[in-house]
Structure formats: structure tokens, C-alpha cells
Amino acid sequence: MKKIACCILLAGEQKPVEVRRSLLILASARKMKVPEISRMYHISGEHIRKTIHRFNQEGMDSLKPNYGGGRPPTFTEEQRERIIDLAQIPPHTIGYPFRHWSLSKLKEAAEERKIVSSISIETIRVILDEAQDTFEATWQEYAAELDKLDKNVYEATITKAEQDRIAGKW
The missing domain is CATH 1.10.10 (Arc Repressor Mutant, subunit A)
Structure with missing residues (x-):
């Protein structure tokens, strides 16, 4: 008592x-x-x-409360890791005609590659948010790489005369 x-x-x-x-x-x-x-x-x-x-x-x-722990996860750790790995790969390097993933495109790619049979965009968002720390640096490095690549492609496509005009040598 x-x-x-x-x-x-x-x-x-x-x-x-x-x-x-x-x-x-x-x-x-x-x-x-x-x-x-x-x-x-x-x-x-x-x-x-x-x-x-x-x-x-x-x-x-x-x-003391005896909580049940909630609903078991719908997707396995392996499936989650494969989705995260897919998100880190630049889409154009694996045959897609775009340079950046959107959630809907990542969803379609995960389903096409049979990583999962069906997944919602919101679940993709949650999986990526949970893994944000692990691949944030990868995205930043990738964006910097793209900037360099775009600059090199731009410089390779302009003629010497255009480069002189831009540099103020005209």
C-alpha cells in the first residue's frame, strides 16, 4: 500500500x-x-x-504498461538497403533518361528492379529520411561532380572565338 x-x-x-x-x-x-x-x-x-x-x-x-511494439516492418532491412543504394546511383548511369531521382521515379525503379513488389512514395521518403546521414555526403559530392562536368561540357562546346569574346579579348 x-x-x-x-x-x-x-x-x-x-x-x-x-x-x-x-x-x-x-x-x-x-x-x-x-x-x-x-x-x-x-x-x-x-x-x-x-x-x-x-x-x-x-x-x-x-x-507498468505492456506495449506490444507496434506493427512489424513491411520491408526487410535488405530491401531498405537496396532502395538506399539505388537512390545513391545517378539515374543516367544505369540507363534512365534523367539526371536526378524524384520520389516517384525512385519508386518506379525499385518496383521495376523487383526490389519490392509495391511501395508508396511516402514510404520511400521515410526510408531515405532514416538514412539521410549515410548518403547526404554522397549527394553533395555528386552535385559538385555534376557542376564540374556541366562546366567542362559547356567549355568544350564553345568555340575559341566565343571564349575570347566571353573573356573580353574582342
């Missing part, structure tokens, strides 16, 4: 679920009936009975 009171007193350090469960147990220990507790805390009688029953079986451990 003292432990429960301590849990309530330390409510600032506890999780709200633990505090709420502690209050239910404390009210029950004070001989309040389930309907009274239900009205006081706006919690269903069924939930109160389950909480009390679980406390009687497990003790203080029953106050």
Missing part, C-alpha cells in the same frame, strides 16, 4: 498509465466499489476489474 502511495507521489517521474493504474488500485484498497471508482476516474468498470485482478496476480509490475 505504501508503494502505491509512493508511485502516486512521484507522479511527475512516472508515466501517466502507471499513475492512473496506481490511483485505481489505491481507491480499491480504500474499499471503494468499482462503480464509484468508475464514476470518479471516468474509466470503465471492466477495465478497473482487470487492473485490480492483474495487480493481485503480478503485484507492482502490473502497473
Whole structure:
């Protein structure tokens, strides 16, 4: 009983679920009936009975929430890595007629290459955001490389006379 009171007193350090469960147990220990507790805390009688029953079986451990962990991941780590690897490859080097990936183009490429059977653009965005630190430098290096390449291509296509005119030698 003292432990429960301590849990309530330390409510600032506890999780709200633990505090709420502690209050239910404390009210029950004070001989309040389930309907009274239900009205006081706006919690269903069924939930109160389950909480009390679980406390009687497990003790203080029953106050801690037992979360299930959520939905399992839809895509494996290998699939995620392959999507990240694909995003790091310049599209024109693997036969696509564009120089930069968009989320929709990356989605189509991942499905074409059978990395995944189907994936949403939003999931692609999440996967890339989670891996942002790992390939951000690669994109910056790639952009710098493209700038150099574009400059070299531009300089190779203009004639000597045009270069002189640009340099102010005319």
C-alpha cells in the first residue's frame, strides 16, 4: 500500500498509465466499489476489474504498461538497403533518361528492379529520411561532380572565338 502511495507521489517521474493504474488500485484498497471508482476516474468498470485482478496476480509490475511494439516492418532491412543504394546511383548511369531521382521515379525503379513488389512514395521518403546521414555526403559530392562536368561540357562546346569574346579579348 505504501508503494502505491509512493508511485502516486512521484507522479511527475512516472508515466501517466502507471499513475492512473496506481490511483485505481489505491481507491480499491480504500474499499471503494468499482462503480464509484468508475464514476470518479471516468474509466470503465471492466477495465478497473482487470487492473485490480492483474495487480493481485503480478503485484507492482502490473502497473507498468505492456506495449506490444507496434506493427512489424513491411520491408526487410535488405530491401531498405537496396532502395538506399539505388537512390545513391545517378539515374543516367544505369540507363534512365534523367539526371536526378524524384520520389516517384525512385519508386518506379525499385518496383521495376523487383526490389519490392509495391511501395508508396511516402514510404520511400521515410526510408531515405532514416538514412539521410549515410548518403547526404554522397549527394553533395555528386552535385559538385555534376557542376564540374556541366562546366567542362559547356567549355568544350564553345568555340575559341566565343571564349575570347566571353573573356573580353574582342
